[in-house]
Amino acid sequence: MIDAADFAAHLQRHVELAGSALAIATLLGLAFGSLSSHAHAARGPIVTLAGIGRVIPSLALITLMIPVFGLGFRSACVALTLLAIPPILINTDLGFRSVDPAASDAARGMGMTATQMFWRIEWPAALPITFAGVQTAAIEVIASATLAAFIGAGGLGEYITRGLDANITSILFIGAVGVAALALLTNLALGTLRRLIGVRT
Amino acid sequence: MRFERVSVRYPNAEASAVEDVSLELSAGAFTVILGPSGCGKSTLLRTVNRMVVPAAGRVYVDGTDNAQININTLRRSTGYVIQAVGLFAHMSVADNIAIVPGLLQWDSKRIEQRVDELLDLVRLPATYRNRLPRELSGGEQQRVGVARAIAARPRVLLMDEPFGAVDAIVRKSLQEESKRIAQLLKTTILFVTHDVDEALGLADRIVVMAAGKVVQYGTPLELLTNPTTPFVEDLLDTHDVVRRLGLLRAQDVMQPPRPETEGAIDAQATLRDSLNQFLQGAGTLAVERDGRRIGTLDFGDVQAAIRR
Ligand SMILES: Nc1ncnc2c1ncn2[C@@H]1O[C@H](COP(=O)(O)OP(=O)(O)OP(=O)(O)O)[C@@H](O)[C@H]1O
Ligand SMILES: [Mg+2]
Numbered sequence: 086m087i088d089a090a091d092f093a094a095h096l097q098r099h100v101e102l103a104g105s106a107l108a109i110a111t112l113l114g115l116a117f118g119s120l121s122s123h124a125h126a127a128r129g130p131i132v133t134l135a136g137i138g139r140v141i142p143s144l145a146l147i148t149l150m151i152p153v154f155g156l157g158f159r160s161a162c163v164a165l166t167l168l169a170i171p172p173i174l175i176n177t178d179l180g181f182r183s184v185d186p187a188a189s190d191a192a193r194g195m196g197m198t199a200t201q202m203f204w205r206i207e208w209p210a211a212l213p214i215t216f217a218g219v220q221t222a223a224i225e226v227i228a229s230a231t232l233a234a235f236i237g238a239g240g241l242g243e244y245i246t247r248g249l250d251a252n253i254t255s256i257l258f259i260g261a262v263g264v265a266a267l268a269l270l271t272n273l274a275l276g277t278l279r280r281l282i283g284v285r286t
Numbered sequence: 287m288r289f290e291r292v293s294v295r296y297p298n299a300e301a302s303a304v305e306d307v308s309l310e311l312s313a314g315a316f317t318v319i320l321g322p323s324g325c326g327k328s329t330l331l332r333t334v335n336r337m338v339v340p341a342a343g344r345v346y347v348d349g350t351d352n353a354q355i356n357i358n359t360l361r362r363s364t365g366y367v368i369q370a371v372g373l374f375a376h377m378s379v380a381d382n383i384a385i386v387p388g389l390l391q392w393d394s395k396r397i398e399q400r401v402d403e404l405l406d407l408v409r410l411p412a413t414y415r416n417r418l419p420r421e422l423s424g425g426e427q428q429r430v431g432v433a434r435a436i437a438a439r440p441r442v443l444l445m446d447e448p449f450g451a452v453d454a455i456v457r458k459s460l461q462e463e464s465k466r467i468a469q470l471l472k473t474t475i476l477f478v479t480h481d482v483d484e485a486l487g488l489a490d491r492i493v494v495m496a497a498g499k500v501v502q503y504g505t506p507l508e509l510l511t512n513p514t515t516p517f518v519e520d521l522l523d524t525h526d527v528v529r530r531l532g533l534l535r536a537q538d539v540m541q542p543p544r545p546e547t548e549g550a551i552d553a554q555a556t557l558r559d560s561l562n563q564f565l566q567g568a569g570t571l572a573v574e575r576d577g578r579r580i581g582t583l584d585f586g587d588v589q590a591a592i593r594r
Binding site: 185186187188189190191192193194195196197198201205206209210 | 335337357358359360361362366368370371372373374375376377385386389431434
């Protein structure tokens with residue numbers, strides 16, 4: 086019932102789920118985070134919404150998707166995306182706000198265009214903080230993707246449902262350890278990447 | 287540079303921050319705007335590079351109405367130093383200094399050379415090139431701020447309380463450096479401060495402002511000897527004799543050389559410096575330039591200078 090090929094398939098599914106959710110969430114989080122930090126009026130609603138998104142339990146979020154997207158990959162992916170957006174969005178917003186007002190005043194005074202200011206001053210200042218948000222989101226998404234198995238979307242959570250159904254702890258254990266290891270490895274990889282970026286910028 | 291009936295009103299403000307200011311600054315002069323907090327000094331300064339747009343009036347830079355100059359061209363040819371320095375934290379010292387030359391698309395070799403020149407000019411070791419701003423002291427950051435502002439040889443240099451955030455000793459040395467740099471650059475400098483001694487020490491001319499208006503405009507000595515309003519009199523404490531003596535140099539009031547002297551003083555030294563020697567009992571001082579005696583100074587000359 087459990088062999089290497091089986092594990093690899095579930096692992097792949099898990100990574101696909103978490104990876105696509107994270108990718109979409111990064112794009113949306115960056116877009117709305119930079120919007121909220123640049124447009125005064127938009128900030129309140131966007132940040133509040135993100136705050137609410139943060140406190141909805143992942144299981145509830147996944148269940149809520151079923152009536153809309155049905156059982157399976159799509160529901161899980163949408164739910165995980167919604168889960169991943171808040172930390173990325175909020176950190177992006179904070180990142181852009183962390184730009185020293187004196188530095189942007191100086192940049193403007195030196196004759197930088199808005200585009201030049203964005204790429205040379207604001208983005209480099211925001212990047213490390215945004216990246217930390219992506220890192221947090223990645224761990225959350227990998228952990229929560231376990232729940233996808235409950236709505237038939239597969240992934241390493243499958244071992245947990247199977248273990249529960251068959252009441253065999255060792256199967257359940259494989260799922261749990263697999264998810265934890267994946268989360269830890271991802272965290273390590275992103276942390277290293279972050280340091281590399283940190284040196285460059 | 288010329289201000290012509292410039293008024294500035296911020297949105298939602300009851301009064302104008304700057305009201306009907308007309309001024310003509312001589313090219314290459316060091317002009318200081320002096321006045322109490324909130325009187326509109328920074329606002330007036332910022333109309334020059336259009337960081338603030340006047341509600342009425344015009345500002346001419348090099349004879350051209352600055353509203354007619356492309357805003358980025360105007361700003362890239364106008365150096366700007368602010369109190370908070372505003373260095374870019376993620377960039378090295380060299381990259382900070384190289385910003386405007388970069389915007390003006392100088393080639394990289396020329397930029398490198400210029401950065402070296404500027405580090406030398408503001409007396410920072412060349413090894414500081416690759417440091418980050420947070421690895422510098424406050425005074426060193428101010429120096430980088432000045433270097434960055436003058437990197438592309440601006441025709442006009444705006445300095446808004448550039449030394450407000452450093453301690454008195456560092457400020458003193460930065461003031462001396464600015465004076466030296468100003469003489470080297472021959473740039474028109476507009477410098478904001480609320481520190482009277484800083485203004486008296488640096489300025490060719492001082493603009494005294496109060497509540498958005500220019501109260502008096504003149505040389506430091508003119509303001510001290512001939513304040514036109516009680517406000518200027520109070521602000522500059524014009525009765526402070528010692529302060530006035532700080533503006534006169536030995537060479538300005540000396541008499542022809544005489545053989546019998548009891549000490550020496552440099553021709554460039556101020557009468558304030560000479561007081562020390564007189565108080566210690568010197569009767570007549572030899573005034574020297576490069577070690578050569580060019581005149582004499584006694585306490586009577588100092589007294590006469592006060593009465594003038
Ligand atoms: N961005 C702004 N919006 C609204 N009001 C402003 C703004 N900037 C300055 N003011 C107001 O305009 C007036 C003049 O301000 P300004 O900054 O020119 O003063 P200042 O002489 O430079 O003072 P300080 O010595 O404290 O820097 C003040 O009353 C200030 O509150
Ligand atoms: Mg000010």
